[in-house]
Amino acid sequence: MVLTVSGLAIAPVKALAVVFRAELSVGPDGVAEDRRLFLITPTGKIVTLRDFPALVSVRPDLDLAAGRIAVGFPDGSVAVGPITPSDRQVAGTFLGKRRAGRVVPGAPAEALLDYLGQPVHLVLAERIGVGWDEGPVTMLGSGSVDLVADAASAGRDLRRFRMTVTVAGTAPFEEDTWVGRRVGIGELVVAVTELLGRCVVITRSPDTGTPDWDGLRALARRRGPNGIILGVVARVVRPGAVRLGDQVAVDVG
Incomplete structure (x- = not known):
């Protein structure tokens, strides 16, 4: 056959839809947009669906060429912002693999923090391939x-x-x-x-x-x-x- x-x-964002x-x-x-961003707690824990299953309800829309990220939530709201990483570098380890990148501030990061109800950083991976497991x-x-x-x-x-x-x-x-x-x-x-x-x-x-x-x-x-x-x-x-x-x-x- x-x-x-x-x-x-x-x-586009690890642990989201x-x-x-x-x-x-x-x-x-791999694909440049695949798991190119991820979430990490202030203590360095990589956020996953196993720990935060409700994140699967959040739909990301990543446009690397335009330098833009949007995240849509179950209530219909959408947070949009530029992918302009700060100078702050963060890193964590998950499944034995180091995940590192720079924190991306702005409306999408703030909306994800509010949705989870606890502090997290939205991070742009330092290179393609950091996000896949x-x-x-x-x-x-x-x-x-x-x-x-x-x-x-x-x-x-x-x-x-x-x-x-x-x-x-x-x-x-x-x-x-x-x-x-x-x-x-x-x-x-x-x-x-x-x-x-x-x-x-x-x-x-x-x-x-x-x-x-x-x-x-x-x-x-x-x-x-x-x-x-x-x-x-x-x-x-x-x-x-x-x-x-x-x-x-x-x-x-």
Whole structure:
């Protein structure tokens, strides 16, 4: 069966809502806008959805070319401001990776502070790739989603999986077999490095952050208690553009 790109998504601000795109430009370290900003507490703790699930209700709109960030909240309000980082540098560690950058003051940062009800800084990462956890590109096959989600509509919402690329036409867990192989996705070529372990984030509503699907148990039923994995991680071999509908080819040169 022909494999094609059926979904493309980024999270411009780590821990906020994912944003779907019709096209992504993927560089050596991933998509420039993906997790390019993050939130950090004054004590150096990186803010995540596991700790603050309600952040998934906040939709970011990042325009790096224009130097602008907007964040939209559930009540319909939107805070907009320039990406003009201060001289203040901050850093924290999450999943063994150092996350560093400069604090971005302004209306979006103030609105996020008010929404969370505790002090946080909005930070522009010092370089592309600081924000991602496992690797610059993640991929998931639609056949895996179909099997794990069964008939539950909640489990079929691709936003909860927060993947860079979703591939249509795969058999269940077919992407597992791509580890150690090169995959062409449109103009992009990646080397698949590992399986992607999952956490409680997939069990929470992409709209509200409240639990609405027992996804970890659903995975365990299909894969066994030690197989809470779904999707794969890849590094970039040849940068390029990826568009919805592009063909996906395994074992490319």
